[in-house]
Structures are given as C-alpha cells and as structure tokens.
Amino acid sequence: MTTIADGKNMCDFILLGCWTPSFVENIIGWLNALPHINYKFRQVKETFNLDIDGDYVQSLVVFCGLSLLLAVLLLLLIVITWVCQCCLKKSDNCHLFRFTGACLYGNEHTNKSVNSAASGLADVNQNIRLAIAQTNKLNASQFEASKHVEELTVLIERKSKEAPTINQTLVREADALLTEVSDKLDDVSNQILKIGQIFGDLKFLDKSRIYGHRVEFERWILCITLISIMICVLFAGVIAFCRQSRKGAILFSGLGIVIFIVSWIMFSLVFPITVAYADFCGGGATPFLETKINQEVIQTFHFYKDCVPKPSHDNVPPKIPVSQINNFYSTLEANQQKLEGLLFTLFNRSEEVELISREISSDISNSFKSIGALEATLSCYNIHDDVIAMYEGFCTNGFLGTVIVTSALFMLGLFLFILLLLVSRSWHIFVRLPSDYVEVGEDDHFSPRGQDNMPDNVYDTNIFNPxxxxxxxxxxxxxxxxxxxxxxxxxxxxxxxxxxxxxxxxxxxxxxxxxxxxxxxxxxxxxxxxxxxxxxxxxxxxxxxxxxxxxxxxxxxxxx
Known part of the structure; x- marks a missing residue:
C-alpha cells in the first residue's frame, strides 16, 4: 500500500533524479568562476567574507545592481514596444504558470533542505553539549582523585614520621608512585581543559541555528506571498483574455508591469545570494568560519563529514584527546593498583590508608565511565549522519533549490517581458466592431420578443407585412x-x-x-x-x- 509520504518521496526522486552532487558541484564551480568586482571595478580576491565594508560585499552589491540594470533595460523596451503596439500571443501564459510553479517548487525544496540542515546542526549541538557535560563530570572525577592523592601523600608522610623503623626504600617507592599518579592526573586535567577550549564557545552555532530558522521562515513566507500574487495576476489575465475583455486586458497590462518589477527585484536579490551561496559552499566556508569558531571545531566537522562509521568508541576526531585521556587513566589505574599493594604491605592494611586508596579507585572507575560515555558521544557513528544531513541539506539540496528559484525567476522575468511586449495589441483587439446585425431586445417597439401580435403601424414600417x-x-x-x-x-x-x-x-x-x-x-x-x-x-x-x-x-x- 502506497502512502502519501511514499508518493512525495517518489516525486522528489523523479524530480531530483538527475541532480547528482557532481552536478551541484559543477554549478558551484561555475558561479565561483564569475568575476567578482568591487565599486572600483577591480577584481576581488577574497573567496567569502561578510564584512560590510569589505570588497566581497561590494561585489555582491554589484551583482544586485547589474540585475536591476537589466530589469530597467527590459522595462524600457516594454514601454517602447507598448507605444508601437505589437500583436498578441496568449500561449505565453502557460509558460509563466510553469515558471511560477518552478519558483514555488524551488522555494519549498530550499525550505525543506535548510530545515533539514538546521535539524542536523541542532543534533550536533545537542551531542556537543552532552559531550561538554560528560567532560565536566570527568573533570570532577579527576579533581576528586587529585584531592585524594594529596590526602594520601600527607598521610604517608605522617605515618612515616610516626614509625621510624619503617622501610624507607618502600616509602620512597610509594612516594614515586604517588608522584607519577599525580602527574598523570595533571595531564588528564590539561587534556580535559583542551576539550573544554574546543567546545567552549557554542554561541555561533546556537545563533546560526536560531537565525537560520528565523531567516528561512521569513524568506519562505515572503517568496510564497509574492509568487502567489503573481499567480493570481496571471490567472486574472487568463480569465480576461478568455472573456475577451478589453478592460481586463488593460488591467492585466498594468498589473503585469507590477509583477514584472517584483520578479526582477526578487531576482536582483536572489542572484547575489546564490553567488554568495556558491562561494560559501565552494571553499569559502573555512576562511569565514575561522573568524567565528576555532580551527579545531572546523577540523572536527571535516572529520565527521569524511569518516566511515563503525561500531567502535575509538573512532573520534584526532583533535579531541579522548584516546590520550583513556591511556592516561589506564596507566593511572595500573600505578594505583601497584601503590595500593605497596601501601598495604608498608602500613599493614591501615584503615585510613585503605579508605583513601578505595576512594582513589572509585574516582578512577568513575573517570573510566565518563571517558566511555564521552567516546560514545563523540564517535563517528553517532554524529556522522547529522553532519552529512547538515552539509547536504545546506550545500547540496538547499543550494539546488536556490538555483531553481533563481533560474525560474530569471525565465519568469524574460517571459513577462515578452508577454508585456505582445499584450498591448489586446487593448484594441477586443473592441466591438460595427455590424449590420442588431440583437432584438425586449424594448424594441417593432419586433418585441415574447409577443405574438404586431404593434400598430408606426411610420409605415409594416408595409408588405400581411x-x-x-x-x-x-x-x-x-x-x-x-x-x-x-x-x-x-x-x-x-x-x-x-x-x-x-x-x-x-x-x-x-x-x-x-x-x-x-x-x-x-x-x-x-x-x-x-x-x-x-x-x-x-x-x-x-x-x-x-x-x-x-x-x-x-x-x-x-x-x-
């Protein structure tokens, strides 16, 4: 049994079957190859930079200005042709409806893809926050272990002074083991601090998710509203031509100018955004993101994008020192067991020493649990799909939807230009021509409808009528x-x-x-x-x- 969701997925498969990632990459390459020039008509070397006063933003404004200039030139041709009044072709309305439908489809596809990317980013943020919480828990276990090691050091010194006959060789060996354990705990603390520095600033990711949802929703509403207005105007124009209404044709001409201007304004805004979109996904993302987040996070995202998921906890990004912490705690556990046996022999199973040693073992055990949870949270199989959904939703499907919207708006503007060139003839094509035939009305005094009798002879008009x-x-x-x-x-x-x-x-x-x-x-x-x-x-x-x-x-x- 085929469900509605299956039908929708099948429709998306049929429509997007030919849009492979390589095709999208080719489009990105073509848009990257467009010459970016600033206000001084000099080529911009920057790949992607959203600095308001920078040359790259000036190049985007130049793209917008060129689009508006093209719209003004086409509008000038429309005005000139309206003066000349060419003939009419009504078949262009079908093409206009097709292009408005393509705009709606591209708008919906972009909205769906960006929402998918935002959902993937939200999942990645959630995993990172969970990893930060587990890192904090690991840091707490390390802090408790360090405190207990210091207490054990003080206790050994006090016990050594209380028993002058104690074996000093074993005391020095125990002291060396304690020093090694303390150093390992310090190393663990440094690695935990490094993890905290990597994932410490998530404000940019949170803002990206929040503003991405908001901007995408507002963009979707705006496009839906404007395209719906265009469809209503075109539908009214079709009705006017079908009814052969001269007033409707003139009204459609006036509203056609409005939707022509609206379509080209939309294109002048969407086209620079599409170029910036291509620059971002074509290699400009890394230099731009380096100004917002640290380089380790960028490399971590690249790792999750390219890694091969497998059911193991050791498949984590190399910049995140989880494996080093795990090795430190393995060495720490071995030294702690050796120290515990030595202290039991040295102090004859003292209750105080045994209690502190048990607490250190518990801290190490809790640390191992936190490390295992951290490895599971940051493993490739847990985040890979979310990063792929984020990347493909934004830089593949989302960019493809933007290209569809841009192309459809461009073709819609061209066909509106052609239609408005040809529509001026319709101002006079529906004028009622004079005819010898006059429809007999109900008020006719000579041949009224619905009556069998004839009227009186008025001005001798009934001659030869028996x-x-x-x-x-x-x-x-x-x-x-x-x-x-x-x-x-x-x-x-x-x-x-x-x-x-x-x-x-x-x-x-x-x-x-x-x-x-x-x-x-x-x-x-x-x-x-x-x-x-x-x-x-x-x-x-x-x-x-x-x-x-x-x-x-x-x-x-x-x-x-």
Whole structure:
C-alpha cells in the first residue's frame, strides 16, 4: 500500500533524479568562476567574507545592481514596444504558470533542505553539549582523585614520621608512585581543559541555528506571498483574455508591469545570494568560519563529514584527546593498583590508608565511565549522519533549490517581458466592431420578443407585412367597427373596379407606396378619373415630396 509520504518521496526522486552532487558541484564551480568586482571595478580576491565594508560585499552589491540594470533595460523596451503596439500571443501564459510553479517548487525544496540542515546542526549541538557535560563530570572525577592523592601523600608522610623503623626504600617507592599518579592526573586535567577550549564557545552555532530558522521562515513566507500574487495576476489575465475583455486586458497590462518589477527585484536579490551561496559552499566556508569558531571545531566537522562509521568508541576526531585521556587513566589505574599493594604491605592494611586508596579507585572507575560515555558521544557513528544531513541539506539540496528559484525567476522575468511586449495589441483587439446585425431586445417597439401580435403601424414600417392588417380583425390598423362607422369598409357600396387607394380612409402607407407595389392590378377597368385622383392625392400626401431622388431612396430603405 502506497502512502502519501511514499508518493512525495517518489516525486522528489523523479524530480531530483538527475541532480547528482557532481552536478551541484559543477554549478558551484561555475558561479565561483564569475568575476567578482568591487565599486572600483577591480577584481576581488577574497573567496567569502561578510564584512560590510569589505570588497566581497561590494561585489555582491554589484551583482544586485547589474540585475536591476537589466530589469530597467527590459522595462524600457516594454514601454517602447507598448507605444508601437505589437500583436498578441496568449500561449505565453502557460509558460509563466510553469515558471511560477518552478519558483514555488524551488522555494519549498530550499525550505525543506535548510530545515533539514538546521535539524542536523541542532543534533550536533545537542551531542556537543552532552559531550561538554560528560567532560565536566570527568573533570570532577579527576579533581576528586587529585584531592585524594594529596590526602594520601600527607598521610604517608605522617605515618612515616610516626614509625621510624619503617622501610624507607618502600616509602620512597610509594612516594614515586604517588608522584607519577599525580602527574598523570595533571595531564588528564590539561587534556580535559583542551576539550573544554574546543567546545567552549557554542554561541555561533546556537545563533546560526536560531537565525537560520528565523531567516528561512521569513524568506519562505515572503517568496510564497509574492509568487502567489503573481499567480493570481496571471490567472486574472487568463480569465480576461478568455472573456475577451478589453478592460481586463488593460488591467492585466498594468498589473503585469507590477509583477514584472517584483520578479526582477526578487531576482536582483536572489542572484547575489546564490553567488554568495556558491562561494560559501565552494571553499569559502573555512576562511569565514575561522573568524567565528576555532580551527579545531572546523577540523572536527571535516572529520565527521569524511569518516566511515563503525561500531567502535575509538573512532573520534584526532583533535579531541579522548584516546590520550583513556591511556592516561589506564596507566593511572595500573600505578594505583601497584601503590595500593605497596601501601598495604608498608602500613599493614591501615584503615585510613585503605579508605583513601578505595576512594582513589572509585574516582578512577568513575573517570573510566565518563571517558566511555564521552567516546560514545563523540564517535563517528553517532554524529556522522547529522553532519552529512547538515552539509547536504545546506550545500547540496538547499543550494539546488536556490538555483531553481533563481533560474525560474530569471525565465519568469524574460517571459513577462515578452508577454508585456505582445499584450498591448489586446487593448484594441477586443473592441466591438460595427455590424449590420442588431440583437432584438425586449424594448424594441417593432419586433418585441415574447409577443405574438404586431404593434400598430408606426411610420409605415409594416408595409408588405400581411400580419399588420390581419391581427385582431383589423384592416389597415383600423377596427371593423370604426371602419363601418366611417364608411371606409372595403365593400361599402364601392364598385369592384374602383381602387381602394382613392378613399380618404385608406392608410397613408398604402397611398405612398402604391407605385412600388409588385402585385399586378386586379382588373383593367380603372378609370382615368380615379387614376388622376390617386396621383393628386399621392402628390399632396407624400411626406418626401420635397426630398431629392437620392434622399427619397435612402429614406425608403428605412420605411421598408
């Protein structure tokens, strides 16, 4: 059964399968090869140094300034091209979304790697603190043993004076053994002091862990926020183009300038950090760390990085004198046993001598326990994995995530540059062009929707429309009752040969357009009197009689 964690690990394996450590080392080498110049345009010789007034920081500021200069030049080209208004390509939006997704992935990968490195550093700090505690315990045992040896020396001198017949040869031999034991304890004390000096100052490591967590969290939040804003703007632009909205296209152009500036500002900040990152991991870490922590700690970390873990307690860094302390205590234990037997013979098992000797043996035994615990704490198999996680999380995976973010921001800035060059045409591409077709609305007085009847004849627009005269039993827009009362019915005692157009009740649109009717006359018996009357009525009632021929034809198009 595949879990979500397995799927995530598989995704990371697929995405990072080709990113081997050698590939990352090559990128670090390429970035190290970039010429670092200061404000005076002179090449900087320092590999890595965070001195604010130093030349190396000036070189990073130069990288930032060059990135901003490139952004300004591209912005100038955008403004010039907007004036020229080139054509549009909407396929660039897909590439922009891909690059913003790459930025998000690189940001998450960097955050995960830096947190892994911080966790490894926290584990190393915890082991070092445990080793310091065990060293303090060993120092306490050594101090007690030294005090008991001094008490035993005073007791032997007092016993020798109380018994004049005592064997002076054995006394001198016991005194020599006590001196040797005391010297060994002093040597142990010096070695313990050396361990304390190596691990004495952990403030830098603690600050690195605390500030690393804080800075990484703030960086992650900032990148997530800015990239999310970019994605929202791009998504709004896609919606505007899909809806063919002119206002949306113009708004996207304005917001596109904003995210263009934001992306290049982010790149101008991330690129110098990436270069400094590469310089730190490419060899500048040691000179920089030597100014913060002692050289023995740096060599100790290098030992844990390169050592081969094996289940033994003697695999500790050579700069930590645990094996020397162990050898001293082994010699000390042998001398103490020899001294104890000699004192038992010399003082005939005196209770005072036996009590002090037993306390010295107990101190040596406790010291051996502390040494064993110290060896286990500082052994390679206990710290190797944490140091590797710290190194790979910071200088391999973390650097790779930073490179992904930098590359994606650079490509995002370029594609935004191209898109903003091409988007100006969309300001006019979605303008509605004039058309002969007019959508019929609900308020149309001539052809309203949702109604079966026709309106009254308005400005003679219903000519040649038979429904205008047939709806509701109307004749030429006049009800039958009104027609009968006015004597204007069709069959009101008129001869069949008389044209209906000569009647005074005949609708105006029929009289005005009689000459344009395409239907032939019903009979051939129309008399000249009716024809003359019709022509005279047409001339008197024609609303376009004062128009020119061209104006009349133009107006008749709208009448029809």
């Amino acid at each position: 429904r205008a005269r047939q709806i509701g039993g109307m004749v030429d827009g006049v009800p039958p009752a009104a027609a009968l009362s006015n004597g204007s019915a069709v069959n009101n005692h008129q001869p069949p040969t008389t044209s209906l157009l000569v009647e005074s009740s005949t609708a105006t649109w029929l009289r005005n357009n009689a000459t344009h009717a395409s239907a032939p006359p019903a009979t051939n018996t129309i008399n000249s009197h009716s024809a003359g009357l019709r022509n005279s009525n047409y001339q008197l009632n024609n609303p376009y009689r004062h128009y020119t021929q061209q104006q009349q034809e133009f107006q008749e198009q709208f009448d029809i």
